[in-house]
Amino acid sequence: METADLSQHISRRFNEDLERVRAQVLNMGGFVEQQLAKAVSALVEGDSTLGEAVARDDFQVNKMEVSIDEECSRILATRAPAAGDLRLIVAIIKAITDLERMGDECEKIGYIASRLAAQERPADKYREVKHLGRVVQNLVHDSLDAFARMDPEAALRVARQDRLVDEEYEAIQRQSITFMMEDPRAIRRVIDVMWVVRALERIGDHAKNICEYVIFMVHGKDVRHVKLEDVETELRKRGSQA
Amino acid sequence: MLRNPFEDWGFALWRVALVAGAGVLVGLFVGHVWWGIVAALALELARQLANLHNLLDWLRHRNRRDPPDSGGLWGDMVSLVSRLHRRKQFHKQRILRLFRELRRSTASMPDGVVALNAAREILWFNRKAVELLGLRRKTDYGIAVASLVRVPEFASYLEKGNFGNSLRVRPRIGEGTCLEFQVMPYGEGQLFLLVRDVTRQEQLETMRKDFVANASHELRSPLTVIAGYLETLALDGELPADLRMPILEMRRQSERMTAIVADLLELSRLEANDEQVIGQPIDVAALLAVLRKDLVTRDGARHDVTLSIDSPDGLMGDPGLIHSAFWNLVDNAAKYTPAGGAIALRWWTDGDGGHFSVSDSGPGIAAEHLPRLTERFYRVDPGRARDTGGSGLGLAIGRHVLQRHGGELKIESIEGRGSTFTCHFPHLRLVIESVALAADTRYSPA
Numbered sequence: 001m002e003t004a005d006l007s008q009h010i011s012r013r014f015n016e017d018l019e020r021v022r023a024q025v026l027n028m029g030g031f032v033e034q035q036l037a038k039a040v041s042a043l044v045e046g047d048s049t050l051g052e053a054v055a056r057d058d059f060q061v062n063k064m065e066v067s068i069d070e071e072c073s074r075i076l077a078t079r080a081p082a083a084g085d086l087r088l089i090v091a092i093i094k095a096i097t098d099l100e101r102m103g104d105e106c107e108k109i110g111y112i113a114s115r116l117a118a119q120e121r122p123a124d125k126y127r128e129v130k131h132l133g134r135v136v137q138n139l140v141h142d143s144l145d146a147f148a149r150m151d152p153e154a155a156l157r158v159a160r161q162d163r164l165v166d167e168e169y170e171a172i173q174r175q176s177i178t179f180m181m182e183d184p185r186a187i188r189r190v191i192d193v194m195w196v197v198r199a200l201e202r203i204g205d206h207a208k209n210i211c212e213y214v215i216f217m218v219h220g221k222d223v224r225h226v227k228l229e230d231v232e233t234e235l236r237k238r239g240s241q242a
Numbered sequence: 243m244l245r246n247p248f249e250d251w252g253f254a255l256w257r258v259a260l261v262a263g264a265g266v267l268v269g270l271f272v273g274h275v276w277w278g279i280v281a282a283l284a285l286e287l288a289r290q291l292a293n294l295h296n297l298l299d300w301l302r303h304r305n306r307r308d309p310p311d312s313g314g315l316w317g318d319m320v321s322l323v324s325r326l327h328r329r330k331q332f333h334k335q336r337i338l339r340l341f342r343e344l345r346r347s348t349a350s351m352p353d354g355v356v357a358l359n360a361a362r363e364i365l366w367f368n369r370k371a372v373e374l375l376g377l378r379r380k381t382d383y384g385i386a387v388a389s390l391v392r393v394p395e396f397a398s399y400l401e402k403g404n405f406g407n408s409l410r411v412r413p414r415i416g417e418g419t420c421l422e423f424q425v426m427p428y429g430e431g432q433l434f435l436l437v438r439d440v441t442r443q444e445q446l447e448t449m450r451k452d453f454v455a456n457a458s459h460e461l462r463s464p465l466t467v468i469a470g471y472l473e474t475l476a477l478d479g480e481l482p483a484d485l486r487m488p489i490l491e492m493r494r495q496s497e498r499m500t501a502i503v504a505d506l507l508e509l510s511r512l513e514a515n516d517e518q519v520i521g522q523p524i525d526v527a528a529l530l531a532v533l534r535k536d537l538v539t540r541d542g543a544r545h546d547v548t549l550s551i552d553s554p555d556g557l558m559g560d561p562g563l564i565h566s567a568f569w570n571l572v573d574n575a576a577k578y579t580p581a582g583g584a585i586a587l588r589w590w591t592d593g594d595g596g597h598f599s600v601s602d603s604g605p606g607i608a609a610e611h612l613p614r615l616t617e618r619f620y621r622v623d624p625g626r627a628r629d630t631g632g633s634g635l636g637l638a639i640g641r642h643v644l645q646r647h648g649g650e651l652k653i654e655s656i657e658g659r660g661s662t663f664t665c666h667f668p669h670l671r672l673v674i675e676s677v678a679l680a681a682d683t684r685y686s687p688a
Contacts, residue, residue, distance in 0.1 A: 019361075023386050030392025037414060137414070141392075148389040149381050 014079050018088060021071045025092050025099070028064040029144040032102050035061065036140060036203065039109035040133035043196060044126045048117035054110030061103030065096045087220055091213040095147065098206040102140070105199040105206075112192050119189060128175065129196060132168045136200045136207070139165065143207040146214050152235065155214035158207070160228055165204035172197050254315055261286045297323075353438045360431030362386050362400055374421060374437050387435065396423060405433075410440065420444040455510035458503045465503060469496040498633075505635040508566065509618070512642040519646045521559040523673040526589050526598070527551045529565060533572050534587060544581045552590035556673035559647045567643035570636035571600045571663045579604035579660075595649075596672050599664040606657040615653055616641040640665075647671060 035054055042051035072093050075081065081089055139161055146155040176194055180187045215223050215231065219238060223231045261282045269278020296310035297320060304327060309320045345368075348355055354371030356364060363386050367377055375391050382390060388397045391413075399409045408424040420441045426434040472493040475481065481489065534549045557564065575585045583603040590597055607615065611622045619634040640663075641651050648668045655661035 019386070023389055026386075026389040026392055027394070027397055030388075030397060031394050033392060034394055144392060145376070145390065148385055149378070151381065 014075075014081075014085075017071075017075055017079070018081075018085060021068060021075065021092060022088070024064070024068050024071070025095060026144060026148055028061065028068065028096065028099055029140075029147070031064065032061060032099050032106065033137070033140055033144070035103060035106040035110075036133075036137055039106045039113060040130065040137070040200075042110055043113035043116060044130045044133070046113075046117040046121055048114040051110040051112075051114030051117060055107045055114065058103050058107035058110075061100055065100040068096050069093065084217075084220075087217050091217040095210050095213050098209045102203045102206045105203050108199050109196050112196055116189065116192055122186075122189070126193070128168075128172050129193060129200075132165065132172065132197060132200050135161075135165055135168060136204050139204050139207045143210045143214075147210060150214065150218055152215045152218045155211035156228065156232060156235065159211040162204050162208040165201055169197060169201040250315055250318060257314075258283075258286065353436050356387060356435040356437070358387055358433040358435060362388060362433070364390075365432070371437060374439060399423065400425070410444070418445065451510055451513055454506060455514070458506040458510070461503050462500075462507070465496065465500055469493070469500055472496055502633040502635070505633040505639060509635055509639050509642065512563075512639065512646065515646070517646070518648060519560045519563065521647075522561065524557045524559055524561050524564055526557050526596075527554070529561075529568065530587055530589060530598075533565075533568055536569075537572055537576055537585075541576055545576060545579055546582075546584045547587070548584070549587045550589075552588065553596070555591045555596060557596055557647075557667060558671050558673055559667075560643075563643045563646070567640040567665065568598065570640045571665070574636055574663070575600045575602040575604070575661075578602065583660075591672060593669075594666070595669040596667040597664055598667075599662055601660060601662040603660040606659055606661050607653070607655040608657055609655075612653055612655065616651065 035057065038050055039054045041047065042054060072089050075089055079085075139158060142154065142158040142161075146152075146158055173194070176190045176197075179190050209224075212223050215221060215235070219235065221231075221234065221238075262279055265279040265282025266275055267278070268282065269275035272278060293310070293312045293316040296312060297316060300307055300310050300320070301323065304324075309324050311317075312320065348368040349370075351368060351370060354368065354374040356367040356371050356375070356377070359365050363384050364377070364382055366383070367375075371377055372379065377390060388400055393411050393413050395409060395411045405425040405427060408422050410420060410422050412418075412420050418441055419439070420443075422438045422440045424436040424438070426436070428434055472489060475489050476493045530549055530551065534547055537545075537547055572585070572587065579585060579602040585603075586599075586601045588597075588599045588601070607622055611620075614620050615622070616637045618638045620637075621634060637651070644651050644665055644667075648671060650666045652664045652666060653661065654664070
């Protein structure tokens, strides 16, 4: 009787630990989302103060990564989790690395935005960047939602959208080359914008990674470097078996 | 239709006796009395077991089957159970109906409603919350709300647990949508979260602020011209005597208008940005000494102005904003305190942070005015106050400056005795002077 109580007590504490660290990851995700939105907005609106603020606040993302990492190590050492719990911890350790990289990309965008704010803005008012930014923001948001809900189907859906980002990236790249050929004086600015677009594309990739961790976490199947169609048929097969 | 249970018990006992008697008779007939009794009782037992089986069977599938038709005690039991069952069904239906009504009525609410447990996990939410927060039915129950509504301000609002104020955030920067969150605790640590879409309100407020800013900006240039000519005219020695008075009055009023416009511009600049000022270290003692000197230079010995600096600590903030906030308080005190009164300025620090207070021996302010005092253009006594030449914006500016430094403006007043305006700054804002001093002494040889 007593031992049963004790084991339940321990597992409850363990669950609380897991829940807390998961909430911390999503908290960090929320902060990164905000950094991304601010960075894009700083560029599009030409707000140098906001851009600087984004670049300055990146240290908070790093701090969160370190603290979550420590918490995960502590859980691994003291609780020795197995199966699903272990997968959750592994997925979290990987996801925070991706989130931290996203933060770095946001810092880069913020820095470039504050530099570009001093210059004349192009005629199209960064319409393409704004659009790509919106797509990437949605991608990050949906991937974190899938993480919060542990929803592998949603994760797969989101991961598939990464292709949109890649296409958009290609299109902007081609357009930028035309700009540079038309007006060589704009080359410097266009290169800066290219950096921003590249950073956004990278953020999209990191969001996709997070989706893959969600699938790994729920199904215990590593879906990195696998075609999404194959993943889908695999998951469907598992679903029908269950 | 329950029969008297005692009769039934009696009947059951008689029945057992009868069965046993029949067994004796049959036993006598066959020649083995005891075997007869055993066989008869075994039959009776089998009958009872069969009844029990029927009852159990019915209880397991009572929603689909009619109750078994067995007499005696078993029949009583069946009718009792089925009565209990019917009553429970009835209550369940009633609760279900009530719940459905409740759900339908909350669905029609214009605000999003989310019920949270003590761990801030989602228990339940209505349709509007789905729309505003992007929640999903079924999958989202039991998930921590801050994991789905991942706005950093919202997370810290929930964590702080100070639910007196509502929280306004733009969940997606660069877009217009603005949400207002209000939390109401209930039960044992549970929370009720109201979400409202205040985008339209927010837009109207922005429009109003923009209008004030633009209007005051546009008024400034013509005013400068008028004030300039009036000044030249007033200094003109050949001015006819009958024009002197009006021109001097016009000059005074134009100066007042310029001051109002300047204050309006400053206020709209302050309101345009809600973010906390980072600023730089300010030497409060030096700032206050300058303020006191300015006041004495302007008003001469009209008041007895005392200054007490009880702490060497400084303040992190925007020097221009802090100066204007402090000056507005000092200026106010000077304006409303009659000649010969006393004004005391004080700066001190304690465990709660830093405090700057201005106390005067003026006429004081009635309690009913205190909450509205920091509103723009609010006048305690419209007839009298205008003579003093204030713009009516000083306290509004002061309040905004303090807000942007994480501080608060508190006003205490006793009618006829005087008022005290106190600026409270959080501990984080202090630049502790004594740390440097303490460090010096700590390592000196004892």
